[in-house]
Amino acid sequence: MVSEPGSAAAAQVLVASNRGPVSYAVGEDGELTARRGGGGLVSGLSAIGDEADALWVCAALGDGDREAVRRGIVGAGPQAPQNKGGGGRRAGESGVRMLDIDAEVHAAAYNGIANSVLWFVHHLLYQTPLEPVFGREFRARWAAYETYNRAFADALAAEAAPGAAVLVQDYHLALVPGMLRELRGDLRIGHFSHTPWAPVDYFRMLPDDVAEQLLRGMLGADRLGFLTGRWADAFTDCCVRIIGGTSGTRIGVHGLGADADFLRERSRRADVEERLAVLREQVGEGRRTIVRVDRTELSKNIVRGLLAYRELLDTRPEWREQVVHVAFAYPSRQDLAVYRDYTAEVSRVADAINSAYGTPGWTPVVLHVKDDFARSLAAYRLADVALVNPIRDGMNLVAKEVPVVSDDGCALVLSREAGAYEELGEDALPVNPYDITATAEALHTALSMPDDERAERTKRLAAAATALPPAQWFLDQLRALTG
Template structure:
């Protein structure tokens, strides 16, 4: 088994004479100016940022992202070089007009695509596709992707050998728009959220689904977190386009090109996380947690997001307390959430979460015991401390592309904690054999699994925890990146035939 250090060395050697371009809506940093005019930076969140930050110092790494602040816009495509002991990259920003960004981000990316791909629609009422939706697609999503494609091409064409990683559902159209603009280069698009079956995609207009697929087909490789998503994608393509598909080889023959469709489960930087878990600040949080929580701990760490299924997790815990009165005062549920998108749906959901927590605490709480301790704050170091001390980690997402909490927790946990994992998480394929698997909609099952996890023998807990930890260490984020780079670079230029006249931007 290769270590992260060995993968890192191979990647550095591999990229020595290449330019590695990452393009995503969210960048690794957001820049601002303090009151004295000095440049400040705040690290972005999300699994992609964490995974690619593990690269550290590699040659010729350029990360292109949407400008979020005025300072980002000022930096623009000139770029801001980051040189730190463990990190070296050039961050560049794509400035998308606010009138374009709003429909691109809020109406198409984080509403139409997010809700469809996570099965969040209440279909008797939504989605309702109207003229506003079509205008958001044309004047928002298309235009933003076009702006990204032009910016990526400008950067890539400075290099004799660019490798381009386009990330996620915000940029489905960019590969097709980009390819005719490139002098040279290979393109990989990675979708970090679930790709559902064609029946789910039929909720959206055929025009949008077809344009999404043909946009992705500008890539040399289309990648997902799990083989299930690969198979769903192949099936969706076959429904909408009369093309040849080799399902066994996971290849699509698109015009005169061969497009590979592959699964690469994303992971975490195990060395960095393990090191951070032993820092003084994390250890201080850990000491405080243990002092305030004497019994067993059920933990969840999530964005306050509809797809994370937070309410059903609390309902299952309420059922656990109802059916097992002896657990009162002995099992505390720590829920560490951080706010996410600023929209009515999410604000209402968080209010519903808080109301349910109050109801459960009022009903079952005791003078010296609060059943659910809810924290809504973005404090990763505190979350990391909680990872170390849980007895049960609950990850019961409705649908999730991967869910890195299911990897972060078991890696640093010190109590042989048990993982309860939704069958609809991408991590299920990799970690399911060593976790308790639940149907995320079934609170009766989840409550029973909670009880089983709490009473599991020490030896069985130890075995499961050890196998989880070994699997996460083995499949680290640098391994995830290495195999994508390796196969992308191996593609021969003979398969890169692409007729510009057949695939113009627009």
């Protein structure tokens, strides 16, 4: 169903993102079941309340989603998605509109541009002697990225009430604000970047016309949001140096925080207690733990973290058999070869450390690669030291979540290239993510930290980490856009 602007079903608040708040799966009996997503956006849209007509526009990502679109099913909103027959949304009801974009177009836009070009640029990940190469294949994928963004802009223009607020999310949809502005000049448009923003000299690696198109697309928004002042400043610098300025678009900073109430309640449930008992048995009595929980994204720097731990065991032999590195490395983007290779290297290095140093009663690295949220929370509770050493990260919520959940307090070894460093750096142990010798020394300092100092640091880290919880983070952006 496409609503006419201003009709009873038109939305007053709209969120646009590649992934939506609900996903569908087709059962063996042909029935569709819905699963609610998590995260700050879902909490935020739920926090708006029933007084505002709200709509989430997202892409249909799998067979279940596409079947839900074909059957005319509309989710009942991010708070409690359910299967529901066609007929559209009613006034006063939040909902979900999934866009069944051609699968090849979506793959070219999402994997070919968003994750293989824009992600790499903003995270400074290219091996520049060999990559990137911008030729005809890139141009074909860029055309798909334009088509993908246009589909979102068209849907938002059709669904939005006069003067509605539209909050567009992330690098996948960088062109949407400008496209939407051309279609609906009455709308209040915001865009939020969940990643870092590249410094201008690196951003200029992109073809000149593409760099300018991205910036002008973003500047179609009334207001742009970033996780830290550093990323906001980098964007502004790109605009000034490449197109002469930001054209009056307002820019704000909203440092997404951890959801303390949810984390503390969830981490005390029975399934977490069960996994905690298993982890304690794997670690062994009386040993300290260094914990990391990440997806195997190239920016997370898991391999160098393992190498730093190996150097700790080399240079500080007193920690042998006294500490265990609990490392959760959950596979990410395995449809891309470079991510599959990286995931394999993580396992190879962990196995090499265990082979070199392990004893019958001690496994130096306990590595888990199967995603398990309850087990992650159990590791948070067990952590004496949290290792968060990304090459570059927009924020990194793990750095904020561990101090909230840790049972006995934890020391935080934190990369200065994580967005979270802006808020947590004073009470963390900062590291250069490329320097494994310095990281090994920081791990030693963290493991050696007196209990009272560790407890005090943890208390301050938790307070800073929860200063802007997800629902408030979202509502602050909405108020800044509409105020």
